Amino acid sequence: KFAITIAGGGSTFTPGIVDMLLSSYEEFPISEIKLYDNLAERQEPIGKACDIMISERYPDVKFSYTTDPEEAFTGIDFVMAHIRVGLYAMRELDEKIPLNYGVVGQETCGPGGMAYGMRSITGVLEILDYMEEYSPDAWMLNYSNPAAIVAEATRRLRPDSKIINICDMPIGMEDSFATILGLESRKDMIVRYYGLNHFGWWDSITDKEGNDLMPQLTKYISEHGLVLDTDAFQHNDESWKETYRKMRDVIALTPEIIPNSYLKYYYYPDYVVETSDKEHTRANEVMEGREKQVFSTAEKIVEAGTAEGIEFEADAHATFIVDLARAIAYNTKERMLLIVPNNGSISNFTYDAMVEIPCLVGSDGPEPLHIGEIPHFQKGLMEQQVNVEKLVVDAYVEKSYTKMWQALTLSKIVPSAKVAKDLLDALIEANADYWPEL
Ligand code: G6P
Numbered sequence: 001k002f003a004i005t006i007a008g009g010g011s012t013f014t015p016g017i018v019d020m021l022l023s024s025y026e027e028f029p030i031s032e033i034k035l036y037d038n039l040a041e042r043q044e045p046i047g048k049a050c051d052i053m054i055s056e057r058y059p060d061v062k063f064s065y066t067t068d069p070e071e072a073f074t075g076i077d078f079v080m081a082h083i084r085v086g087l088y089a090m091r092e093l094d095e096k097i098p099l100n101y102g103v104v105g106q107e108t109c110g111p112g113g114m115a116y117g118m119r120s121i122t123g124v125l126e127i128l129d130y131m132e133e134y135s136p137d138a139w140m141l142n143y144s145n146p147a148a149i150v151a152e153a154t155r156r157l158r159p160d161s162k163i164i165n166i167c168d169m170p171i172g173m174e175d176s177f178a179t180i181l182g183l184e185s186r187k188d189m190i191v192r193y194y195g196l197n198h199f200g201w202w203d204s205i206t207d208k209e210g211n212d213l214m215p216q217l218t219k220y221i222s223e224h225g226l227v228l229d230t231d232a233f234q235h236n237d238e239s240w241k242e243t244y245r246k247m248r249d250v251i252a253l254t255p256e257i258i259p260n261s262y263l264k265y266y267y268y269p270d271y272v273v274e275t276s277d278k279e280h281t282r283a284n285e286v287m288e289g290r291e292k293q294v295f296s297t298a299e300k301i302v303e304a305g306t307a308e309g310i311e312f313e314a315d316a317h318a319t320f321i322v323d324l325a326r327a328i329a330y331n332t333k334e335r336m337l338l339i340v341p342n343n344g345s346i347s348n349f350t351y352d353a354m355v356e357i358p359c360l361v362g363s364d365g366p367e368p369l370h371i372g373e374i375p376h377f378q379k380g381l382m383e384q385q386v387n388v389e390k391l392v393v394d395a396y397v398e399k400s401y402t403k404m405w406q407a408l409t410l411s412k413i414v415p416s417a418k419v420a421k422d423l424l425d426a427l428i429e430a431n432a433d434y435w436p437e438l
Contacts, residue, residue, distance in 0.1 A: 001031035002329060003076040007127045008083040008144070009035030009065050010042030012286070012294040015312035017080060017321065018050045022057050024322045028329070030058075035065035036072035036127075042087075043067070049298035053307040073134035078325050081127055081142045085119040086434055088291065092283035093430045099278045101423050103414055106272075107282070108146040108198050109265040110413040114392050114404070115427045117149030119434040121157075121396050124150050128161055139365075141324050143167060148197035151339040151354040152393045164324065164366060165339040167197050167356065169260060171320045176244070177205065177258075179228055180220050181213055189213065190335070194346055194371045194378075197339050197356050198262040199385055201254060201378060218258060221251050226261060237289070239282050242275070254377065266381065269413040327361035335359070338366050348373045353386045384412055401438040 004021065006014055014035065021030060033054065037043035047065030054063045066072050073079070084091070094112030095105035104110045124144050131138050140163040144150055151165040170193055174186035183189065192204035205213045226244035246264045253259070253267060265272055294312065301307045320336070327334040335358050342355045345368045349355065359366035374382075391407035394400060401424070408420035428438060 001029045002078060002325070003032040003034070003062075004030055004325075005034045005036050005072050005076045005079045005131075007036045007072075007079055007081040009037035010039050010046055011037075011082050011084065012290045013082055013318070014046050015050060015053070015294060015298070017082075017318050018053065019312060020318040020322065022054065022061075024319065025058060025061075028322050028326050030061055032062040032064075032076075034063070034072050034076065036067070036069070037065075038067055040067045045295055045298040045302065049301040049307065049312075052301050052305065056307055069130040070134055073130045073138075076131075076135045076138050077329070078138060079127065079131050079140040080321055080325075081124065081140055081144050083120070083123050083127065083144045085123040086116075086431075088283050088287050090119065090431070090434070091116070092281065092287075095281035095283055096278065097426050097430060098423060099273065099276055099281070100426075101419055102273055103419065103423065104265050104269045104272050105276060105278075105281060106262075106265055108148070109262060110269075110411055111408055111423050111427065113146040113149070114388070114407055114411070115431055115435075117146045117153075117389075117392050118396055118404075118436070119431060120144055120146065120150050121153040121393070122434075122436075124154065125157060128154065128158055128163055132161065138162065139164065139325075139328055141166060141321055143321065146197075147339055148199070148354065148389050149392050151197065152389050153396065155341055155352075155354055156393055157397070162365070164328075164361075165197075165354070166320065166324060166336070167339065168318075168320060169198055169262065170200070170202075170337050170356070173226065173258075173261060176226050176228060177213075177217055180217060180226075183207075191337075192358060192371070193337055194355065194357050194374060195260065196354070196382055196385055196389070198260060199266070199382065200260050200356050202258040203256075205258075214256065214258075218251065218256060221247050221258060222255065223248070237285055239285060246271075266385075266412050324361060328363055328365070331363040333360045333362045335369075336361050336366075338368075340366050340368050343368070345369065346371045346374055349379060349382060350386055353382075354389075381412070384410060395438065396436060399436045399438055404438055 091107050094115050098111040099105035106112050142165050147167045154163050178186045190206050193202045225247040227241050243261050250259050250264050297312050300310050338359045339354050339356050342353045359368045388407050388411050391403050395404035408414050409417045414420045
């Protein structure tokens, strides 16, 4: 049985992860779950509610929540990390500051993502270091955002650490593909995907017998986007539907392969800015929606003293994190998309880039599969973007204003060095409590 620490215990996603861990108990038995957060007040209601939920469903599973690193990270096998440094208040600024300069405002793409990256690196390294100090054999399964920058930072600053960076975005999209194809599960497909995090393409999808499913999928997406008229559709908020509808135009540039929906920010930034509400962004939607819901559900459970009949909205994608833990624990060699050092897998792309590609996962970690050469269009976009990500990490390590200015200037969605500089100055001011001093 395995002991797990969820870092980011106060996250709105934590109850969903706990719920999913309990539901997966048969395939992945756990002895203990601990929540860790550095914000006691935020974690407490979620901790109390999870305590009730767990003791009702699996009384033998030990549970605790703490802000003490030693307690949190001692005697564990896995850390599942999904931290958000600066919470949604800072996400709001990541989205709104760029929009004020006429630039895409998004939590992981462009200037907002870079600002978030500069905040996240310290937090993720801190958790990794705690884990290595108190449970040196443990693995950290990290899906803290912005995953691309965080992954580059851990590659560079903790090259020998047992950390695996993974993202749920491709998984969410593959769930939609499976629904479009009338398959029971995304696991009925064998996919080939390559790119950077939130910046990649599927160029082959077959069923288990090897039948090509791409023609049917690309035809559907070209006509309808990825919006599905079904209750099972995960991203039901209008902003997500818009992203998935826009897939019709995103796929038009590579009609035979399927892009990650986040490429809309890079292909159509003008459209994104025009259709963004500068006063009310995704952070506001989440604060008014998911945040309220999760905390009020937690309160209800605590008040009632039981979780029976009161349910958190579980995140259906969260199962990927158990798949990953199982693959390591039982050496299953499951094929999964992970963010790993390229090391020649994409043969005509930067060797030391963190790329998102299929890997076989076993007890020693991921074994990346060979992708070979990729086309000029994708390669060109990726070269530009990967150097943005590398420059952000340079800026963080060297505390360099110039490197951060270069990163912003190089970003495809920032129109000029002038806008980049104005934006940088505004972001420095907003992030004074979080960024290293540049
Ligand atoms: C997807 C992405 C994540 C991102 C999340 C934001 O799942 O893969 O990287 O954090 O969307 O969702 P939200 O509902 O907070 O906008």
